[in-house]
Amino acid sequence: MLQATHQNDQRTEQRTGGRLIVDCLLANGVDTVFCVPGESYLTVLDALYDVPDKVRIIVGRHEASVANMAEAYGKLTGKPGICFVTRGPGATHASIAVHTAQQDSTPMILFIGQVSRNQVGREAFQELDYAKLFGGTTKMVAEIVDAARVPEILGRAFHTAVNGRPGPVVISLPEDMQDDLCDAQPTAHYQRAATAPSATALDTFRQMLASAQRPLLIVGGGGWSQQAVDGLRAFAEGATLPVANGFRRQDLFNNTHPHYVGDIGIATNPALIEMLQSADLLIALGERLGDMTSAGYTLLDLPRTKQKLVQINAGAELLGTLYEGDLLINASPEGFLEAVAELSDAGSADRAAWIAKGRQNYEEFSIPPTENHPKVDVAAIVRELSERLPGNATITNGAGLYTYFVHRYYQYRDYGSQLAPTSGAMGYGVPAAIAAKVVHPDRPAVCFAGDGCFMMAAQELATAVMHKLPIVVIVIDNSCYGSIRGHQERYYPGRVVATDLVSPDFVAFAESFGAYGERIEATENFGPALERALASGLPAVLTFRQHIGEVVKLGKPEGAVLDEAIA
Numbered sequence: 001m002l003q004a005t006h007q008n009d010q011r012t013e014q015r016t017g018g019r020l021i022v023d024c025l026l027a028n029g030v031d032t033v034f035c036v037p038g039e040s041y042l043t044v045l046d047a048l049y050d051v052p053d054k055v056r057i058i059v060g061r062h063e064a065s066v067a068n069m070a071e072a073y074g075k076l077t078g079k080p081g082i083c084f085v086t087r088g089p090g091a092t093h094a095s096i097a098v099h100t101a102q103q104d105s106t107p108m109i110l111f112i113g114q115v116s117r118n119q120v121g122r123e124a125f126q127e128l129d130y131a132k133l134f135g136g137t138t139k140m141v142a143e144i145v146d147a148a149r150v151p152e153i154l155g156r157a158f159h160t161a162v163n164g165r166p167g168p169v170v171i172s173l174p175e176d177m178q179d180d181l182c183d184a185q186p187t188a189h190y191q192r193a194a195t196a197p198s199a200t201a202l203d204t205f206r207q208m209l210a211s212a213q214r215p216l217l218i219v220g221g222g223g224w225s226q227q228a229v230d231g232l233r234a235f236a237e238g239a240t241l242p243v244a245n246g247f248r249r250q251d252l253f254n255n256t257h258p259h260y261v262g263d264i265g266i267a268t269n270p271a272l273i274e275m276l277q278s279a280d281l282l283i284a285l286g287e288r289l290g291d292m293t294s295a296g297y298t299l300l301d302l303p304r305t306k307q308k309l310v311q312i313n314a315g316a317e318l319l320g321t322l323y324e325g326d327l328l329i330n331a332s333p334e335g336f337l338e339a340v341a342e343l344s345d346a347g348s349a350d351r352a353a354w355i356a357k358g359r360q361n362y363e364e365f366s367i368p369p370t371e372n373h374p375k376v377d378v379a380a381i382v383r384e385l386s387e388r389l390p391g392n393a394t395i396t397n398g399a400g401l402y403t404y405f406v407h408r409y410y411q412y413r414d415y416g417s418q419l420a421p422t423s424g425a426m427g428y429g430v431p432a433a434i435a436a437k438v439v440h441p442d443r444p445a446v447c448f449a450g451d452g453c454f455m456m457a458a459q460e461l462a463t464a465v466m467h468k469l470p471i472v473v474i475v476i477d478n479s480c481y482g483s484i485r486g487h488q489e490r491y492y493p494g495r496v497v498a499t500d501l502v503s504p505d506f507v508a509f510a511e512s513f514g515a516y517g518e519r520i521e522a523t524e525n526f527g528p529a530l531e532r533a534l535a536s537g538l539p540a541v542l543t544f545r546q547h548i549g550e551v552v553k554l555g556k557p558e559g560a561v562l563d564e565a566i567a
């Protein structure tokens with residue numbers, strides 16, 4: 001390892017590569033970074049030391065978590081989430097979030113310390129080839145071997161992360177490069193390249209819209225913004241369209257709006273599937289209609305759907321490449337919705353009835369069952385939470401059977417009210433809630449987690465306590481990896497293996513971090529417990545038991561919940 005020799009050379013106004021990296025971050029509007037420190041990027045850390053009022057550092061306990069935080073930050077703000085980790089072990093830990101950023105189309109830049117340039121290729125201590133490691137999960141990987149090229153490469157990183165289909169970028173920072181002095185100046189702030197439909201495409205779209213009797217607008221993907229979400233609402237109202245949200249993109253259209261007909265993801269409402277299949281026009285805006293939004297590519301015919309299909313995506317590589325589509329439009333949600341703002345079709349009586357039927361089906365489906373309640377009823381708790389929290393609260397989750405209840409019974413209202421990985425990554429919810437609290441300190445951030453999911457990121461309670469970020473975590477404790485257990489019940493009855501768990505006492509566990517903890521013994525105790533948790537001003541864990549019988553029931557064929565993979 002090299003000895004750090006320089007700060008900056010004041011006489012020549014030269015800067016070290018490390019300082020130039022931080023100056024470029026500042027020039028690109030970065031005010032928050034997530035990290036676990038490492039000796040491979042000490043010079044960058046030292047440059048951050050000088051800008052405490054400009055850059056907030058959220059230091060966490062595991063690279064998977066801080067990288068998930070950065071990913072969630074990118075999802076919430078549309079700005080690249082910035083994460084710093086150390087070489088090999090840090091990078092491999094962080095890789096889960098890079099994969100999520102890819103699947104979720106989230107702008108993110110992961111910076112990784114690297115061995116010195118003169119050691120590359122020797123399998124030096126913790127050395128890794130990041131181009132190979134991240135080649136399949138990123139939009140760009142670069143190693144900066146010349147400090148003078150920091151501005152150029154960071155400029156490319158920011159533009160690559162946000163433009164086209166947003167996604168992750170990895171930048172490797174050889175340790176000695178960070179100490180080199182150079183004359184280069186930081187780049188200007190990155191720009192978003194505007195994308196919009198052509199006049200011809202708009203014309204065709206208008207005609208298709210006008211002749212559709214049973215259209216369905218399906219929204220999803222990345223690159224959304226408040227402006228786009230406002231535009232979506234105006235468009236759906238003006239053009240008389242029902243709106244369905246893709247898997248884990250339920251916050252793009254207010255679930256209480258009369259045009260909202262539900263989400264297509266895990267255990268989709270059969271009536272919505274019927275609506276999808278009997279539609280005569282599908283408009284997929286940002287949504288790539290992938291594995292989870294098509295029930296494993298079974299809901300729509302491949303490659304040609306029997307419904308007319310309009311695909312709108314910022315990523316040209318997603319157009320016509322899975323489904324052929326009748327009209328392909330290369331535009332971001334914002335660019336498309338701006339262009340169609342004036343385009344309205346009053347709609348026929350038939351279309352209003354089509355929407356009303358879809359809405360009624362959604363409403364019936366999203367009301368928790370009124371009988372056969374367990375003592376603590378997850379569905380009722382989710383619905384109560386939905387009713388108690390303001391629309392701008394952020395609800396987060398990872399993967400597990402429990403997410404079925406959250407997605408079905410919570411009514412997401414405002415943009416940014418859902419942070420959930422379409423990659424199906426466990427351990428996402430806690431760091432995502434922390435990121436939500438960082439971005440919106442004045443809004444509640446509530447994480448749902450199974451006992452399995454929680455324990456993949458539970459150490460970040462310490463991060464929440466240290467940074468005074470009062471998230472609420474609701475742990476559904478069923479002493480098993482429930483979703484996998486459910487699959488076993490269904491496909492390998494009587495052969496339960498490797499899915500039982502023995503978890504700690506979650507209340508005592510929370511308290512040991514200095515967080516608030518409370519156990520809920522009956523459904524009706526949930527509301528007051530939530531109020532106490534929120535009033536405590538501390539990070540909080542509320543937990544309750546879910547009987548194994550519930551899990552088994554949901555796994556059985558007649559339970560129907562596990563018809564599709566629970567991710």
Ligand SMILES: Cc1ncc(C[n+]2csc(CCOP(=O)(O)OP(=O)(O)O)c2C)c(N)n1
Binds near residue numbers: 403481484
């Ligand atoms: C990182 C990761 N590891 C493993 C899986 C596979 N997996 C999906 S759900 C699940 C079980 C989740 O258990 P828990 O969090 O307790 O929730 P439950 O299913 O019991 O509601 C597992 C192991 C995954 N999706 N992500």
